[in-house]
Amino acid sequence: MGEVYELVSTAILETRGLTKQFSGFTAVKSVDLSVKEGTIHALIGPNGAGKSTVFNLLTKFLVPTSGQIFYRGEDITSVEAASIAQRGLVRSFQISAVFPHLSVRENVRVALQRKRGGCFDFWRSEKILDQYNDRADELIDAVGLSEFRTHTAVELAYGRKRALEIATTLALEPNVMLLDEPMAGLGREDIGRISALIKQSAKGRTVLMVEHNLSVVADLSDTISVLQRGEIIAEGTYAEVSQNPQVISAYMGSGHGHH
Template structure:
């Protein structure tokens, strides 16, 4: 177990043919905080997320999780170690109910994820935890609803529930507010604040008012490099940030 920082990168770099998408990024995420990665379109935010969760292999640099070098680890191994990513595009089974989605997520660590032919009673031990997770994300009244028929914001809540089912120590959220209206944004922001109480959250987010409200630390990327880092009050006053990001009006 490492100390103050749960996740660190050292000179993390990703080059594609003729293009450097991420250049010598040194990111440090403190435990039990909400940390945002922001920047204009094309700044390299998603590439950094893909590097951290091992969907891309870095050209150079290191990634340390709980003090362990995970630079060469496989995505599944990283997820099992407690770093779990919730995807930008809702990743639920659309034809199953809310409850069934959560129960499948709870089965994953047991190695029985897709044993649909098992008798119902074999899943009884998961019922209480599933109901708790459904309640935690505000979906109690939707527990029997078909996931694909849920309103968009509720689908995102379900996705967070299925992510929480994996008991993440570090939760990575990829644009959790994308495509939402005001009421859904408030609900999901409050949910993130709640689930962050006993874990660490790293999020890519375009909604600056949400970032200002939720996040302890903000890292601003521009052209694949860290432009500024700190609390929102400090970062938002940085002239380079205002010029590169906030003043551009880009989401």
């Protein structure tokens, strides 16, 4: 049994022939992506390469024109977003993930309750939320927001808001965390902090991220897939892909705009 099981278990998230067309234009062309369990995997590529489209296909924001998506070997191509989240495939950095006028602690408690499948009408009930206090505080400590527990999300500085988003994502106990440009809009200091937080959060789980900041990608990723014009042109470690002539020319050409 060992061998077969190992082969199946190495890829937690996979696509086969994943394709997306927008009125005749092929934004993603027959992409075979294989994300290994327990790794940090980055999707990079010049502007317009199709990164967001792949990401939106994986997280069910878009429906593929053709191809399949597998999660733990199961074909999830037609499974709804809500049920893939229940299975542990969780997308972070959706604006809606955080309630601006709730405190840091309340936001995390709501996420914890959501994980338990609690009825939405109940989320204001103090008694019900109180049972999540200890776990909420653990998560808040883990993302370095202990001092800001009682602050509302809207009061937090940008980098701290991102840390809160990570806490609410972790509350859902994801097996695979999908991060959409986690460094977008962050200053240098916050980039270091959020980077470290992603590294720490990746322990015991899998992370797939779309990220433009190549030094962050180099620092965090075990594997990188490089997209250009909807196709994967290279895959490997940062050392490998950054020396690939096709990757170099894709990035050099990107400054001159190909659309």
